[in-house]
Amino acid sequence: MAELNGNLLVAQSGGPTCAINASIAGVITEAGKHGCIEEIYGGLNGILGILNEELIDLGDEKRSAIEGLKYTPAAALGTCRYKIHFVSEEKIAAETDQKKKTSLQKKRDQALKDMDRLFEVFQAHNIRYFFYAGGNDSQDTSHKIHQEAERRGYELRVIGVPKTIDNDLPFTDSCPGYGSVIKYCATTVMEVGIDVGSMATDDGSVCIIEVMGRSAGWIAAGTVLAKRGNPANPPHLILLPEVRYDREEVLAKIKATVDAYRYCVMVVGEGIRDSEGNEIGADPTKRDAFGHPLLAGAAWKLKDLIEERLRTKTRTVLLGYAQRAAAHCASLTDVQNAFACGEAAVKAAVEGQSGYMVKIIRSVEDGKLKWSTGLQPLSEVANVEHFVPTEWISPDGFLPNEKFIEYAQPLIEGEVRAPIEGGLPKYVTLEKSRVEKLLPPRA
């Protein structure tokens, strides 16, 4: 494979995690080792910033800032929810409703315009290496960019870097960000559990902790680690979006738990569904930028149900954004894997690969767990969701089992200790020196 000289562009997409910056640090660090990579640019706010030609010169950043990215949460380059809506001609042809057909055509036209603009920016800045860290949608975008580069005969090496607290990308052992979010959530569930347990009286009480996870229950499931092998320890119930729950059975299980322990600490994924398949916490009147219904009320609705039916005092905790930003409680294993994914992406691209996502691989060597990385074709990854396997969940659906624990435990090992200043973690902010714009503004 001939050496490809040119500039590198890296960007972040979707909801941040506390390990995504470690992947960027991995990209920058590895890129610095290869002479063929001339400039190292970052796209501000993901694909949106690239479309607007808002690039920053990462080569200008201090080495200490790059180092600090390993323990700094959120998206240091900025991120976005903007999505290029790729619509196939087949889908448009098959649509019989004229209004919907027009809407699909509009999306296709916008995607074509966006793609043209992206390649204008790539060409103007001689971008030859493109890395995009994100979840399912972002891997799909990377795949389309890779295909488009081939179609245009524009020499570009595209590698997707996995990122999502949801842990729902296929093929990779786990997704950078996931180990940290479950370390924080399990710590929180354990602490809340001890607290609620220490207040338990004969009156009984319930505490519901709602965590993220629209369709995959990986985060909720991960809090099972707080049990540390003791069935009496919280969480006593974990409700996953993968399972359908009968309300009466859930109530009976909560009652049995309160009867046994005088309290019940339960964890619910935001997207849990009842036996009819309806989302328990959905607000049907609101939708996010991707058209998914906004979820935020599963814990509240369950609280009302429990207080009405069981007459047991119920409190809720809604961790929301706090869980994915909690770098103060990040997993070292997770952050190291995230960094390795960034490095591996650059290595693969320099070696001539394109159209792949980096994946994390676990293996056992001399009885010791070993982490490494591999590559998976983006064509196989894009838009495939990976759920908690049924065989990792107890038959009644109320707790992940030993197989899940064996999988999840290694992901939370090790602590990341950010420097502390004035009693608070000292995270880094990038200088973000702008790369001069060479194009007219986006139409």
Next chain:
Amino acid sequence: MAELNGNLLVAQSGGPTCAINASIAGVITEAGKHGCIEEIYGGLNGILGILNEELIDLGDEKRSAIEGLKYTPAAALGTCRYKIHFVSEEKIAAETDQKKKTSLQKKRDQALKDMDRLFEVFQAHNIRYFFYAGGNDSQDTSHKIHQEAERRGYELRVIGVPKTIDNDLPFTDSCPGYGSVIKYCATTVMEVGIDVGSMATDDGSVCIIEVMGRSAGWIAAGTVLAKRGNPANPPHLILLPEVRYDREEVLAKIKATVDAYRYCVMVVGEGIRDSEGNEIGADPTKRDAFGHPLLAGAAWKLKDLIEERLRTKTRTVLLGYAQRAAAHCASLTDVQNAFACGEAAVKAAVEGQSGYMVKIIRSVEDGKLKWSTGLQPLSEVANVEHFVPTEWISPDGFLPNEKFIEYAQPLIEGEVRAPIEGGLPKYVTLEKSRVEKLLPPRA
């Protein structure tokens, strides 16, 4: 003062904190140094356990467990919300509504019965030292027990140990538990702030973080430390229960913040009120064990208001019990002060004092902050609430000012590092070996 030989009883009350066990460790450690203290007992689940003669022998606990209490959250002895309702004869005489009068008389009768029972337990187990760690209600209970001991001529030394994340006890510089809760909440607000900021686009977004604090806004105010002196840093607004807020002014301030920064991160105390004095998050249909209305919805109600009026996407975080249990992010200063309060309580009692609450004192020596303890008569402490002073809040009521920051900053200094096992903090559990019951069950 003659040496008083006998046994010690310590108990915990009200909502736990992640520093209350450090106070118990201080009591036990100091008690071990004084020959006049024969047995060291703990009351299980606060006053309720004492009434039920459920005592545990703390002298039987491993030294490592006592040491571990310094970093273990929740109430290691168990706690309760049970309150002895002391009702004065004057209050009963003044009540004209016959139904209410009867209810008051019932409470008085129960309190008299409870008090008799308490002293039966004290006498049966030769309790001569009584320490009660708690907030306002618990200090009131300690005060009544002290008075009752004097009235009965039963030699008993009663010292209240301050504890409350709410920081609303008077006379003490701060309350053990407070430094840790604001260290955790400020860390969380900072992390969420970086996260939301990194996603900010021209559409704008709002994130509301709701923290505890029914009538005092100390916890909400403490999150101002996350700004680290930069007005652009979150939190951009902090709403306190001490202030009355005009909804239109709040909306205008949020809009101005989103216009300036493209996002707004705000913190609200659960008990915030509108300009008519109505609690924004109150659920008038539900009350807690003390008859206070249950609060849990301020963030939700504001979210609805913002989305409806400003059309800005708004997310919420409800930290709930997680904030007071977050020992993984505890303040070393706080834990050390909590421990010192326990030690000081025992020292004072051994020296012959009774009827006092330990208070924390800060002073400056050679330009360096120094922490010590003192005593305040319980008669002056009981049922007095301490609020965030008006002169520590900005004129518009939207942020605590420099005076508050100067006060709060030292309280979050220093980290407590609990041992870690399998990626999670390893907290201790007491053996709780029961002291043999000597009395018939409580009537």
